Amino acid sequence: MVEDRPKAPRAAGGARFDLDRRTVLAGAVAFSAATLLPLPGRLARADVEQNAGAAARHGLSVFGDLKYPAGFSHFDYVVPDAPKDGRIVFTAPFWTFNQNPQTFNTFNTFILKGDAPPRMELCFDTLMVRALDEPDAVYGLIAETVEISEDGNVYTFTLRPEARFHDESPLTAEDVAFSLMTLKEKGHPSIRQGLRELDDARVEDPHKVSLVFSGKQSRKVPLIATGMPIFSKAYYSRYDFAQTTLTPPLSSGPYKVGRHEVGRFVEYERVKSWWAADLPVSRGHYNFDRIRLEFFRDRQVDFEAFKKGVLTFREEFTARTWATEYNFPAVQDGRVIREEIPDGRPSGAQGWYLNLRRSKFSDPRVRQALGLAFDFEWTNTALFFGAYKRTSSYFQNSAMSAEGEPDAAELALLEPWRGQVPDAVFGPAVAPPVSDGTGQDRAMLREADRLLREAGCRREGARLLLPSGEPLAFEFLSNTNSFERVVLPYIGNLERLGIRANFRVVDPAQYQSRLNDYDFDIASRRYSLSATLGEEIRQMWGSEAASQPGSSNLSGIADPAVDALINAVVAASTREEMTVAARALDRVLRAGHYWVPQWYKPIHTVAMWDVFGHPEAPPTHGFTPELHWWYDRERAERIGIR
Numbered sequence: 001m002v003e004d005r006p007k008a009p010r011a012a013g014g015a016r017f018d019l020d021r022r023t024v025l026a027g028a029v030a031f032s033a034a035t036l037l038p039l040p041g042r043l044a045r046a047d048v049e050q051n052a053g054a055a056a057r058h059g060l061s062v063f064g065d066l067k068y069p070a071g072f073s074h075f076d077y078v079v080p081d082a083p084k085d086g087r088i089v090f091t092a093p094f095w096t097f098n099q100n101p102q103t104f105n106t107f108n109t110f111i112l113k114g115d116a117p118p119r120m121e122l123c124f125d126t127l128m129v130r131a132l133d134e135p136d137a138v139y140g141l142i143a144e145t146v147e148i149s150e151d152g153n154v155y156t157f158t159l160r161p162e163a164r165f166h167d168e169s170p171l172t173a174e175d176v177a178f179s180l181m182t183l184k185e186k187g188h189p190s191i192r193q194g195l196r197e198l199d200d201a202r203v204e205d206p207h208k209v210s211l212v213f214s215g216k217q218s219r220k221v222p223l224i225a226t227g228m229p230i231f232s233k234a235y236y237s238r239y240d241f242a243q244t245t246l247t248p249p250l251s252s253g254p255y256k257v258g259r260h261e262v263g264r265f266v267e268y269e270r271v272k273s274w275w276a277a278d279l280p281v282s283r284g285h286y287n288f289d290r291i292r293l294e295f296f297r298d299r300q301v302d303f304e305a306f307k308k309g310v311l312t313f314r315e316e317f318t319a320r321t322w323a324t325e326y327n328f329p330a331v332q333d334g335r336v337i338r339e340e341i342p343d344g345r346p347s348g349a350q351g352w353y354l355n356l357r358r359s360k361f362s363d364p365r366v367r368q369a370l371g372l373a374f375d376f377e378w379t380n381t382a383l384f385f386g387a388y389k390r391t392s393s394y395f396q397n398s399a400m401s402a403e404g405e406p407d408a409a410e411l412a413l414l415e416p417w418r419g420q421v422p423d424a425v426f427g428p429a430v431a432p433p434v435s436d437g438t439g440q441d442r443a444m445l446r447e448a449d450r451l452l453r454e455a456g457c458r459r460e461g462a463r464l465l466l467p468s469g470e471p472l473a474f475e476f477l478s479n480t481n482s483f484e485r486v487v488l489p490y491i492g493n494l495e496r497l498g499i500r501a502n503f504r505v506v507d508p509a510q511y512q513s514r515l516n517d518y519d520f521d522i523a524s525r526r527y528s529l530s531a532t533l534g535e536e537i538r539q540m541w542g543s544e545a546a547s548q549p550g551s552s553n554l555s556g557i558a559d560p561a562v563d564a565l566i567n568a569v570v571a572a573s574t575r576e577e578m579t580v581a582a583r584a585l586d587r588v589l590r591a592g593h594y595w596v597p598q599w600y601k602p603i604h605t606v607a608m609w610d611v612f613g614h615p616e617a618p619p620t621h622g623f624t625p626e627l628h629w630w631y632d633r634e635r636a637e638r639i640g641i642r
Helices: 020-027 041-050 173-186 189-194 221-226 299-307 319-324 364-372 376-382 408-417 442-454 481-496 508-516 536-541 560-570 575-591 633-638
Strands: 053-057 087-090 128-130 138-140 143-148 154-159 198-205 208-213 255-261 265-270 290-294 313-315 336-342 349-354 458-460 463-465 473-478 500-505 522-527 595-597 603-609
Touching (some): 087 313, 154 173, 173 208, 364 442, 376 481, 473 508, 536 560
Antiparallel strands (some): 154 208, 198 208, 265 290, 336 603, 349 595, 458 463
């Protein structure tokens, strides 16, 4: 965890859901917790018109549009002839599944058990991979083409006969079918839910496999399946897939596990004989001979390692550090350079999530009062050097964020729930208050006190008692003390209201275990979503996920109106319909006061030793330096690095 952006040990499917091959591994893993409703006839017809039909196609997208034609040579955002050399060394800025940025004790990253190192997904090939300059399109990797049945329920993939595992054994339809059905049965909860509507994976011949869906799947589910890792069926006849292991698995991707030391570092070595290196989806990617992840428990030690050149790349998430600490000799003499790179993706919903499974948070007025005690304006000025904007929406920095009063299209979705959702849903979108910047805004604290009293709370001396007579007290749970300077002033304001709060740091393994079991009061998290929403939002806010261990529904939201609007989002037949439904959903979530929203910035602040080359502009829907940057030996020699 860093001071400005909380690091949950798992990005909600989260890591980020829009990052090249991991998007279709992590984000395309889109989660599905609530039962999907049968698709309305209009959507089913749209599916037939946009995606279905017997013709073989080279790519898929949620709404049927593709930027790249059949026979394209490479994605536009890469340099296809980039040199392949050298290494990049960094600590993980995001992660997914059971991955942990601070330690590891297993190489099985696709189950809930254990702590795996980030980027294990780079070792595995998938049927298709994301294009990061499109909202959701995928193009063939293992799969050369795909055919879709007229009803949109059967996707038949023709596999490339040259596909191989690292031991040179062929990758066949048997492996694909085995992998998907194994993941559906035994995979990480987010994977199992993403594959929930996959009924069968049917082997047609050694190089053809059909995925049969239930008919209740949303449009995004087949794309999720195309991004699942493919395993060797023969290998897992000898190893138990459901167990943790420090034996690097047999895989087929551009990298494999190399040197490693548990809890300290892991290296992924480029497979120079990788069978797919010259495919259009691969050209210009995977240019580093080695991708090395370092693990540190302390953020300052991490930064010192970068200053000394132990780490060669760093994405900085702490505004104070970015503003004041990049003044060491290597920066001054130009060996270390800094860049601010635009981030066009939805910035994610970052905040403190209140665990409604605890009765103390059951009243929305209490939750709203807790939000009034946090002074963002003071925090941003005093601690963050004005670097951030306030997060207000679950879909911040995107067209899906609700603004002003609901329009007619949003009202059509919201009206059936009038009287069952807060009245605020039908007015201007709920937004966090703006303080006077003093750190102790009396008007905000008076309003918080009024809401608490209205909820039946009462003061007894210096303590605030809930209607039950129990003191209102809770704990901010963290896995590092680096966020402490932000939380302590917040705790000070809570104490002025008679609320006792404390900041507790636990080790990374215990932290994740407590999140999995919802054994916390308040925890920080940043959710990152792609420009096209899918089943992942069921896992974040759906009722069924609220009681499912390991889900991303940290707050425990269980609201039929939220479930209905989630259904409207995932069943949308056009991007416009999806956006309208997302705005309506955003209004209901924000009016529930399930979180205390934090902050965001629409740029990546990165520092690096001047040994890299990269394309002139990053793709709109992803930021993956380790995947399409390259090592520039001439630059390295110029600054004395060999």
